[in-house]
Amino acid sequence: PSTPLSSRTDLLFPSQTPGNNKLQRASEIMRHGYPSSDQLKHYDNYVLMYDRRNRNAYWVFEHLTPAQLDRDKKQSDRTKSVFLEDASVHPYFRSTNGDYKNSGYDRGHLAAAGNHRHSQEYMNQTFHLTNISPQVGKGFNRDIWNDLEKYVRSVGRKSRNLYVCTGPLYLPRKDPYDGKQYVKYEVIGKNNVAVPTHFFKVLLIEDNQGEFELQSFVLPNQEIPNGTKLRNFLVPIDSIERAAGFLLFDRLPKEKLRSINGKKI
Amino acid sequence: PSTPLSSRTDLLFPSQTPGNNKLQRASEIMRHGYPSSDQLKHYDNYVLMYDRRNRNAYWVFEHLTPAQLDRDKKQSDRTKSVFLEDASVHPYFRSTNGDYKNSGYDRGHLAAAGNHRHSQEYMNQTFHLTNISPQVGKGFNRDIWNDLEKYVRSVGRKSRNLYVCTGPLYLPRKDPYDGKQYVKYEVIGKNNVAVPTHFFKVLLIEDNQGEFELQSFVLPNQEIPNGTKLRNFLVPIDSIERAAGFLLFDRLPKEKLRSINGKKI
Numbered sequence A, B: 001p002s003t004p005l006s007s008r009t010d011l012l013f014p015s016q017t018p019g020n021n022k023l024q025r026a027s028e029i030m031r032h033g034y035p036s037s038d039q040l041k042h043y044d045n046y047v048l049m050y051d052r053r054n055r056n057a058y059w060v061f062e063h064l065t066p067a068q069l070d071r072d073k074k075q076s077d078r079t080k081s082v083f084l085e086d087a088s089v090h091p092y093f094r095s096t097n098g099d100y101k102n103s104g105y106d107r108g109h110l111a112a113a114g115n116h117r118h119s120q121e122y123m124n125q126t127f128h129l130t131n132i133s134p135q136v137g138k139g140f141n142r143d144i145w146n147d148l149e150k151y152v153r154s155v156g157r158k159s160r161n162l163y164v165c166t167g168p169l170y171l172p173r174k175d176p177y178d179g180k181q182y183v184k185y186e187v188i189g190k191n192n193v194a195v196p197t198h199f200f201k202v203l204l205i206e207d208n209q210g211e212f213e214l215q216s217f218v219l220p221n222q223e224i225p226n227g228t229k230l231r232n233f234l235v236p237i238d239s240i241e242r243a244a245g246f247l248l249f250d251r252l253p254k255e256k257l258r259s260i261n262g263k264k265i
């Protein structure tokens, strides 16, 4: 079960190799098992990195096109989809429907179900609990986060390609009593599923000229007043990268990027 | 900088591959960069997985032998080692000496410097900040944690092979006010280096008959009264695995395991 699935990224992108001596020594040091902390999962229409410590994704990537989002090509019925515990995750690290029950939180999608309406199977796959995080229901999952998902689709319908990365954050806050910074988040259920303090969504939009625009949002996982504008949640992408622990879209040729968070560059 | 170093684990252990269709689709979805959340680092005499979100290791593995720990073969001087920021970690995710300064915490070793006295270079490498976590100094790093490190070496001197895995934990606690479980930890410095709530150390001891004994410890990162026995901190290994998010020594043939935490099996 500790097979490093993440190792297969090298099939897509070659990477650096440590010297032979170090690899030889590593094979001795690691003789009795090689743990992997994250786990890469390839679904049919999205890619996800699972954080086995927090029982949430690290990130979920989607690639949306006008064809995929065409309302006339809808081939699915959301009521036929059910939330699925992911048997490919070791039971120690798997989130379950039971963890969410009576927690007070919604089972919130990271890759939005509504982005995958062109196939019942693809939509069903977004209901894997690996793609689900505990989200505040009223005022968040059912409201502004849903608005953000609709906005993403409206962008996708008029772009040549739209790449979307979505994930949870666990942001520090200053304690007013001692002035120190703390990360604090709830964990739910017997599997201690982390409740993220925030969620991010980053859109890389390719127009019909092959030029790119970047938009990056961070929303707190809490009830947000009706009517709050999405643009209030635009943040510099590096603030997401630093907090999340990874770089986003770093292979994009920088000279093709024409706009960031609505500002021309 | 997002090159998935972790991908190279496949050089050591082959792993499962998703189908070609999914890999093909993934190469489209991930066209503009493939984030990796953890980072595998091969040093000359230990192996480490770095948690770029918390700026601590996930785990550090060592392999100790009587020859390596022989006091007559000491070839190093600890005062010649300096704490090194690890330039191979992207600056967004790198912990620095400045982060520790005035934090109130020691720069605590995960792979103990004293396990690598047979080579100045090997000892120096344990001073990379990737191998360092913020530890309470008095009553912990300078006392019971140091005692545990000495105990490890005493075991290593009389075993054919000793495999040691060490790492941080961020354990939930019940809030007495609302009865819910929360993970809470401080972060220090401008890079928000996480202060683990606990540390684990797991020993896999191979005797001269090729049979194995497992000992697994979890200690809270706090001042612990002098004279507290190390055996009070023995815990079932699965409690570490569940909290840490990975399996330990899972390739060990179970029939060769003769003792767990001092109990024959």
Ligand SMILES: [Mg+2]
Pocket: A107, A108, A109, A141, A142, A145, A146
């Ligand atoms: Mg939702």
Ligand SMILES: [Mg+2]
Pocket: B107, B108, B109, B141, B142, B145, B146
């Ligand atoms: Mg120490």
